[in-house]
Each structure stands twice: as C-alpha cells, then as structure tokens.
Amino acid sequence: MRVDWQSGGNHVARNPAAPHEGSGLEAWAKARGMSGMCFFQTSGSEGLPKWVALRKEAFLISGQAVNAHFEASSNDRWLLALPLHHVGGFAILARAHLAGCGVARLVGKWSPRAFAEACAKTTLTSLVPAQVHDLVRENLPCPAAMRAVVVGGGGMTPELAAAARALGWPVCQSYGMTEAASQIATQAWTSDGPAGGVDTLAVLPHWQTSTEADGRLRLRGPALAAGYVNRAAGGDWQWQPLDPQNGLLTRDHARLWDADGRRWLSFIGRETGYVKIxxxxxxxxxxxxxxxxxxxxxxxxxxxxxxxxxxxxxxxxxxxxxxxxxxxxxxxxxxxxxxxxxxxxxxxxxxxxxxxxxxxxxxxxxxxxxxxxxx
Missing domain, CATH: 3.30.300.30 (ANL, C-terminal domain)
Known part of the structure; x- marks a missing residue:
C-alpha cells in the first residue's frame, strides 16, 4: 500500500473482513471540508466501536520520533506483520517513508515460523504480546539481521520479555493508542538493544503528559487525534472534536516521573481493571x-x-x-x-x-x- 502523505485526500482504514463498515464516511468527511485525514475504527479491548480521525501529519510526527528513538535509517527494512487497518501497522508506512527504507509485508494468516524466516531479510518490526508468546512457544531463534522488535497493543510480562530475549529477539515494550497515531512512550533503546525494564518507558518528545488526581493519564501533543466520528442510531455520522488545549483524558492509570533529562512513564492499569472483592x-x-x-x-x-x-x-x-x-x-x-x-x-x-x-x-x-x- 502506498500513501501520499502530502495530499489532502482522506483515507478510511477498513477491515478487509468487514469492508461495509465505514460506508459513506469518506464522502461525509469530504462534505465537511476535511482533508488529509485518516480514519481508524477502534474499540480497543473494551467499549463501543468508533472512528478516530488522525491527520496524516500526526503519523509523520510520530514516525519521526520513533525513527529517532530506534536510530532508523535508509539502511533498515521494516517487516509489516500487523494489519494496515490498525495504527500499529499503518504507522510503519510513515516511518519507512521518512527513513527512506523499504517495507516487506507478511501476508496470509499469522505464522510464527514464516515471520521468523522473513526476519532474516529485515531489521525492524512491530508485534503484539500474543505474537511474541508464539515465538517463545515455538522456540524460534531470532535471525541476526533483526535489530528491534517493537511490542505494543498490550504489555509483556518481564518473564515473557526475558524468554524472548533468551532466543535473541530484541523485544522493546511500547505504550500507545489509536488516538496517538501509535506510540506515546517506549522502552529505552541503545545500540546494544533494549535497556531497562518493560515497565519503564521513555515518553517520546512530541508528547506532553500529566496525570489527574485519580491517576488517569492526560495526553497533549501535535500527533493527537482531531476527534471521533460515531454513527448515530438514525445512521447519520456525528463529529466529536478533541480540544487540543485540554488534550485527551484517557482511561489509563500511569505513573510519571522525570530523570536523566526526560520524562518516564509506567503503565499501571485501565480504569476498568479495578474491582471490589x-x-x-x-x-x-x-x-x-x-x-x-x-x-x-x-x-x-x-x-x-x-x-x-x-x-x-x-x-x-x-x-x-x-x-x-x-x-x-x-x-x-x-x-x-x-x-x-x-x-x-x-x-x-x-x-x-x-x-x-x-x-x-x-x-x-x-x-x-x-x-x-x-x-
């Protein structure tokens, strides 16, 4: 898939398994005068489906920060093993565009063995924790060419990360969300690979983060989504803008601190992750x-x-x-x-x-x- 990052055209990231979803959204956005927008459906792991509107510029801002974090260059080659209708996959296209490097795409049903084979000719990739677990379960060693595996869409336990690294996989935990055009904070990285623990993540420089009195994370920054689009009961699209000054108050609880000239984040849990017993x-x-x-x-x-x-x-x-x-x-x-x-x-x-x-x-x-x- 090729993306014209400078054009004013809008993009609706449809799930191939449900191509009818989002029908009429592109025409609605054009009628409202929206341009250069990318729409991604999300419900995360909970909640009702909605479409998040992200400017193409948001992906470029995020991509520049991620490339700098991992020192990506034209010598690299990304392996795309995540779907393009999720920001985790789509964001790779922006990073590769900015770095001037190629992208290889893993097609078909997920196969840990096919993925490991493809890693022999690529240097950077992104996975979710379930895929990392599959690599460990199959006892698959990491090819020497692969130098960074960014893990998002959920957290790895220290034990899972250690088991993957014992097989040579340079897994690096990240924390992000659809509204952020991918990553907000990422495990520290050096030329020798990931540094620190999977619960100590460096906030990327384009984000301003704070926490409320109840511990919920508030996010501000130039890569933040412009707003949400929901389909009303009558079938009409409804626009819910995000105020850039207020930013996004997430449902995630996090701990923030400053050290070594940068801000750090530790994800604690989601609002719905607490129960009374x-x-x-x-x-x-x-x-x-x-x-x-x-x-x-x-x-x-x-x-x-x-x-x-x-x-x-x-x-x-x-x-x-x-x-x-x-x-x-x-x-x-x-x-x-x-x-x-x-x-x-x-x-x-x-x-x-x-x-x-x-x-x-x-x-x-x-x-x-x-x-x-x-x-």
Missing part, C-alpha cells in the same frame, strides 16, 4: 501478570485470562478462562493460590474453544466478560 479494591493487572508468569513457567501454549464476574456475596468473583489446547488448570492454580490471600482464590474455571480477539490479536475483554456472565 469483599470490600477491598483489587487491581487485576498484577494478578494477570502473575498468572501469565506461572503459565510461561509451566509451558502453557496459550495464556489464560482472569475474568471478574458479579457475585451477590463478595461483589466480584474471579473466573479463570482458558481455551482449547491448554492443559489442566489445577497445577497452575495451585501455584497461583500460594501467592495470594484466600479471598482472591479462583473458584471456577471456564474453557472456551477460542478467546474472542480483535484482528490485532488483543482479547476483547468486554465480550469475554459477557460470555462468562451469560453461562
């Missing part, structure tokens, strides 16, 4: 991270998910959800329960044929919670 406010992210670490130690082929479900007595109870191909959960839960208090014990396990996932591989948390609540 027997009156105690519980943060699910550390529990999920602990569960995934144990699953990796026990060589699970796919990661199980802790899902909260309403409970009349305790307010919330935890259900362990696995998918076809996972082993018996008994040994995993036995080790998990050794590290948590009695009220956090998992009292039910639910096996699905497959986790509900987006085309990017992210688990759709809202759909998963509905499945657990309905059964």
């Amino acid at each position: 027997l009156g105690e406010l519980i943060h699910l992210a550390p529990l999920q991270a602990r569960l995934e670490s144990l699953a990796i130690e026990l060589s699970w082929p796919m990661m199980p998910i802790l899902v909260p479900r309403p409970d009349a007595r305790a307010e919330t109870e935890l259900v362990l959800v696995t998918e076809h191909g996972c082993p018996d959960a008994g040994p995993l839960l036995e080790r998990f329960h050794q590290t948590c208090p009695p009220w956090l014990r998992v009292r039910e396990t639910r096996a699905l044929n497959a986790m509900p996932r987006s085309s990017l591989g992210k688990v759709r948390e809202d759909e998963l919670r509905r499945l657990v609540a309905e059964e």
Whole structure:
C-alpha cells in the first residue's frame, strides 16, 4: 500500500473482513471540508466501536520520533506483520517513508515460523504480546539481521520479555493508542538493544503528559487525534472534536516521573481493571501478570485470562478462562493460590474453544466478560 502523505485526500482504514463498515464516511468527511485525514475504527479491548480521525501529519510526527528513538535509517527494512487497518501497522508506512527504507509485508494468516524466516531479510518490526508468546512457544531463534522488535497493543510480562530475549529477539515494550497515531512512550533503546525494564518507558518528545488526581493519564501533543466520528442510531455520522488545549483524558492509570533529562512513564492499569472483592479494591493487572508468569513457567501454549464476574456475596468473583489446547488448570492454580490471600482464590474455571480477539490479536475483554456472565 502506498500513501501520499502530502495530499489532502482522506483515507478510511477498513477491515478487509468487514469492508461495509465505514460506508459513506469518506464522502461525509469530504462534505465537511476535511482533508488529509485518516480514519481508524477502534474499540480497543473494551467499549463501543468508533472512528478516530488522525491527520496524516500526526503519523509523520510520530514516525519521526520513533525513527529517532530506534536510530532508523535508509539502511533498515521494516517487516509489516500487523494489519494496515490498525495504527500499529499503518504507522510503519510513515516511518519507512521518512527513513527512506523499504517495507516487506507478511501476508496470509499469522505464522510464527514464516515471520521468523522473513526476519532474516529485515531489521525492524512491530508485534503484539500474543505474537511474541508464539515465538517463545515455538522456540524460534531470532535471525541476526533483526535489530528491534517493537511490542505494543498490550504489555509483556518481564518473564515473557526475558524468554524472548533468551532466543535473541530484541523485544522493546511500547505504550500507545489509536488516538496517538501509535506510540506515546517506549522502552529505552541503545545500540546494544533494549535497556531497562518493560515497565519503564521513555515518553517520546512530541508528547506532553500529566496525570489527574485519580491517576488517569492526560495526553497533549501535535500527533493527537482531531476527534471521533460515531454513527448515530438514525445512521447519520456525528463529529466529536478533541480540544487540543485540554488534550485527551484517557482511561489509563500511569505513573510519571522525570530523570536523566526526560520524562518516564509506567503503565499501571485501565480504569476498568479495578474491582471490589469483599470490600477491598483489587487491581487485576498484577494478578494477570502473575498468572501469565506461572503459565510461561509451566509451558502453557496459550495464556489464560482472569475474568471478574458479579457475585451477590463478595461483589466480584474471579473466573479463570482458558481455551482449547491448554492443559489442566489445577497445577497452575495451585501455584497461583500460594501467592495470594484466600479471598482472591479462583473458584471456577471456564474453557472456551477460542478467546474472542480483535484482528490485532488483543482479547476483547468486554465480550469475554459477557460470555462468562451469560453461562
């Protein structure tokens, strides 16, 4: 796919699996006098679908910052293993354009072995954590040519990152969102590869970040989305602009600090990642991270998910959800329960044929919670 980054033409990033979605959006944008806009549908891992409007310039600003972070040049070659209807894939085109380097695209159904083979002729790529787990599960070594694997769309546990690096994969954690045209903060990078931990990310220089009293992250900067487009019940498109001065108040909780002449970010969790159990406010992210670490130690082929479900007595109870191909959960839960208090014990396990996932591989948390609540 070729993009004219300087033209005023608009682009609607349609999912090939649902090409009818966004029908009429391009004509609507043109009628409103919009130009140079890219529209991406998003619901993340939760929430209702909507279209995010990003200026082409936003991708160029982001691409310049990411290229500088990884010292990308015309000597590099990107491997595109993410869909182009997501900003994680589309942003690679902007980075390659600015660096003057080529792009190889992995086509067809995701295959960790085909990906590893393609890495022999490329130097930079982006993946989601599920894909990194596939590389580790298949015990695939990283070809020498690949010098940086940017991981986004979710967080790696330290154990997953360590397992990938033991195979030579130079995985580097990033934090971003559709509204930011990809990355907001990224793990430090040196000529020797990633530096620091997966929870210590350097905020890219084009962003201004702050946190509210409740810990939610506020984002301002020139690469921020112009606004949202929703389809009303009657079928008409509705425009919801973002105020550049106020920026975007996210649903993400983060910790910010300044050191070594730059700002750093540690992602804590999403607003919906907190539940009440027997009156105690519980943060699910550390529990999920602990569960995934144990699953990796026990060589699970796919990661199980802790899902909260309403409970009349305790307010919330935890259900362990696995998918076809996972082993018996008994040994995993036995080790998990050794590290948590009695009220956090998992009292039910639910096996699905497959986790509900987006085309990017992210688990759709809202759909998963509905499945657990309905059964």
